[in-house]
Amino acid sequence: MAEPEFATDFPSETVKEGKVRVVVPKLEAFKKQPSDYAPSKAPVFYNPVMELNRDIAVLASQAYQRMVNREISICEPLTSSGIRGVRFAVEIHGVKKVVMSDINERAFKLAKHNVHINGLEERISVKHKDANCLLSCHGAPRKRFDIVDVDPFGSPVPYLDSAIRAMRNKGLLAATATDLAPLCGVHAKACVRKYGGKPLRTEYCHELAVRLLAGCIVTLAAKHDIGIRVVFSHSTDHYIRVYAEIAYGAKKADESIKNLGYVLHCFNCFHREAMQSPFNQRVEKCPECGSKLDYAGPLWLGKIFDKQFCEVMAQENMHVAFRNSVKIAKLIALAREEAEAPATYYVIDKISNKLSLPVPSVAAMLRILHDEGFQAFPTHFNSRGIRTDASALVLQNLLQKIVATVKQKVFPSR
Numbered sequence: 001m002a003e004p005e006f007a008t009d010f011p012s013e014t015v016k017e018g019k020v021r022v023v024v025p026k027l028e029a030f031k032k033q034p035s036d037y038a039p040s041k042a043p044v045f046y047n048p049v050m051e052l053n054r055d056i057a058v059l060a061s062q063a064y065q066r067m068v069n070r071e072i073s074i075c076e077p078l079t080s081s082g083i084r085g086v087r088f089a090v091e092i093h094g095v096k097k098v099v100m101s102d103i104n105e106r107a108f109k110l111a112k113h114n115v116h117i118n119g120l121e122e123r124i125s126v127k128h129k130d131a132n133c134l135l136s137c138h139g140a141p142r143k144r145f146d147i148v149d150v151d152p153f154g155s156p157v158p159y160l161d162s163a164i165r166a167m168r169n170k171g172l173l174a175a176t177a178t179d180l181a182p183l184c185g186v187h188a189k190a191c192v193r194k195y196g197g198k199p200l201r202t203e204y205c206h207e208l209a210v211r212l213l214a215g216c217i218v219t220l221a222a223k224h225d226i227g228i229r230v231v232f233s234h235s236t237d238h239y240i241r242v243y244a245e246i247a248y249g250a251k252k253a254d255e256s257i258k259n260l261g262y263v264l265h266c267f268n269c270f271h272r273e274a275m276q277s278p279f280n281q282r283v284e285k286c287p288e289c290g291s292k293l294d295y296a297g298p299l300w301l302g303k304i305f306d307k308q309f310c311e312v313m314a315q316e317n318m319h320v321a322f323r324n325s326v327k328i329a330k331l332i333a334l335a336r337e338e339a340e341a342p343a344t345y346y347v348i349d350k351i352s353n354k355l356s357l358p359v360p361s362v363a364a365m366l367r368i369l370h371d372e373g374f375q376a377f378p379t380h381f382n383s384r385g386i387r388t389d390a391s392a393l394v395l396q397n398l399l400q401k402i403v404a405t406v407k408q409k410v411f412p413s414r
């Protein structure tokens with residue numbers, strides 16, 4: 001019997017993203033006022049702005065597949081239109097199976113249709129299940145996945161425990177968080193509740209957000225005697241994303257826990273320091289200026305990028321032609337460099353403003369830091385940010401030195 005023709009009961013259109021064509025809601029039809037956020041007004045969620053998120057997910061999953069060098073399985077438990085899972089099956093070499101699911105019936109039907117029009121029924125199965133229910137059904141040894149990609153509305157935390165249980169040893173967990181108001185310290189109590197760590201409204205709050213999410217993954221994984229290693233992360237637009245490789249074993253979990261700690265911050269002079277426990281020493285006052293220190297954490301103090309993983313991702317990016325390829329190449333190149341750099345970054349403008357000094361270019365600041373023998377790297381988190389092992393006090397002195405040198409050139413003494 002011929003299959004009944006599929007038609008959405010809402011305005012829809014076909015879009016091309018990566019190498020696939022999929023049917024998605026026609027967003028303009030759901031925008032009643034200019035201020036409306038159309039993706040969440042549509043009956044099935046679709047956000048074209050997240051294309052870069054999906055592109056990077058394709059690259060990271062392909063890098064992972066290349067590194068394990070075998071066929072892999074992927075689960076996307078919150079799939080909406082299915083665009084991400086369909087891209088995984090089509091664009092990633094070595095994908096044996098994709099399981100995707102959505103609790104919304106219209107999303108489930110649309111995802112199924114998108115699998116059908118791309119001829120992927122043999123490799124993708126689409127479920128109409130709650131994400132935690134689906135993941136829990138895949139918690140047994142031979143049912144687990146190599147990659148689980150958790151891409152929800154807001155926080156991924158409600159799905160992380162079951163996602164971790166549904167992962168094979170050495171699997172890759174990817175998680176998006178769009179709830180930046182809690183993670184960046186606007187709603188600090190919500191962050192403590194959801195992520196188990198205190199955020200801080202600093203200029204590097206997006207990096208702290210990545211570290212809070214990674215810290216939460218460590219704690220959840222440790223309950224199952226699983227350790228983690230963050231291989232890639234990024235902060236883009238209105239969300240952050242963490243890619244963590246998991247490893248079975250109580251010792252691995254213990255090692256991961258050793259990477260949990262706190263970032264202490266002085267809002268007066270910008271001094272900051274990372275430490276495993278703020279109770280080791282009585283750290284209350286800034287060692288530079290004596291002001292009271294605030295803190296973020298517990299959070300992940302370990303690496304948030306793996307250099308080799310970044311390199312494989314960069315190579316993969318050279319073989320594809322995404323609309324965002326150039327932007328992604330820049331992002332990965334920055335991440336690769338900052339992989340070895342110290343935690344947290346300074347935003348030079350903030351220090352210059354505090355000292356009422358003109359703001360130098362990032363390039364000039366990087367140069368002077370190198371000349372003085374310090375490490376100095378730009379960061380993808382902020383185009384005006386600098387990661388360095390120089391202290392806040394040293395930075396203040398160098399900023400003053402730059403201004404004095406410029407003045408000297410403009411008004412040389414007669």
Ligand SMILES: C[S@@+](CC[C@H](N)C(=O)[O-])C[C@H]1O[C@@H](n2cnc3c(N)ncnc32)[C@H](O)[C@@H]1O
Nearest residue numbers: 045078079080084102103104130131151152153
């Ligand atoms: C942000 S959208 C997913 C976007 C998609 N991953 C992409 O790349 O386009 C989140 C989806 O999760 C679905 N959802 C919400 N709660 C769920 C649950 N408990 N189980 C399964 N799906 C759920 C929503 O219906 C929505 O389609």
Ligand SMILES: [Zn+2]
Nearest residue numbers: 266269286289
């Ligand atoms: Zn201080």
